[in-house]
Amino acid sequence: NQTLLIPDDIKNIPHPIIGYYGAIAEWFDTKILETIASQNPDKSIVLIGGVTNNEVQHLASNYKNIFLLGEKPYLELPGYLKEFDVCIIPFILNDLIKATHPVKIYEYYAAGKPVVATKMPEIIEFKDDIFFATHNNFSQQIDLALKSKNPTRRQLIAKNNTWNKRASTLITTIEKNMFP
Numbered sequence: 001n002q003t004l005l006i007p008d009d010i011k012n013i014p015h016p017i018i019g020y021y022g023a024i025a026e027w028f029d030t031k032i033l034e035t036i037a038s039q040n041p042d043k044s045i046v047l048i049g050g051v052t053n054n055e056v057q058h059l060a061s062n063y064k065n066i067f068l069l070g071e072k073p074y075l076e077l078p079g080y081l082k083e084f085d086v087c088i089i090p091f092i093l094n095d096l097i098k099a100t101h102p103v104k105i106y107e108y109y110a111a112g113k114p115v116v117a118t119k120m121p122e123i124i125e126f127k128d129d130i131f132f133a134t135h136n137n138f139s140q141q142i143d144l145a146l147k148s149k150n151p152t153r154r155q156l157i158a159k160n161n162t163w164n165k166r167a168s169t170l171i172t173t174i175e176k177n178m179f180p
Helices: 030-039 054-062 074-083 104-110 121-126 138-147 151-159 163-178
Strands: 017-021 044-048 066-070 086-089 115-117
Touching: 017 074, 030 044, 030 054, 030 138, 044 074, 054 066, 074 104, 086 104, 086 138, 104 115, 104 151, 115 138
Parallel strands: 017 044, 017 086, 044 066, 086 115
Antiparallel strands: none
């Protein structure tokens, strides 16, 4: 949306911007973050959210291309997302994350943004549209994602995964199986 205001604290951050918003907790992979920061001094890494992972704070103080913007009201996130050139979901694949469905992917896709993520089981179905990565190839996948030009396909995925669509699918399944 062209009418979105660019928040002041991201206006002067140089592009390309690798962005993430959400909780920055123990499941946020700091090895991946450090790899991205060290291998991409020409790119800015913008992290939005409450930081409870102290290693992220430490890395931000060591790398000038990591910007911690803190928590933001949900309604302001689209203004930040508009400025992201690629979005990341760099989570450690522990038991919690293996059972997690990161709904932020649909928000990223609704904005047409490419996504680089660790290979979480819940989003494997989007393997043709997500740039899956490990700490060994996260930077290469970011480079590929930055070159990708497929916003319409990503937006269609988001459109097909709204809460209303999911509820409708669930209701149809229940009606078909419980009340044939």
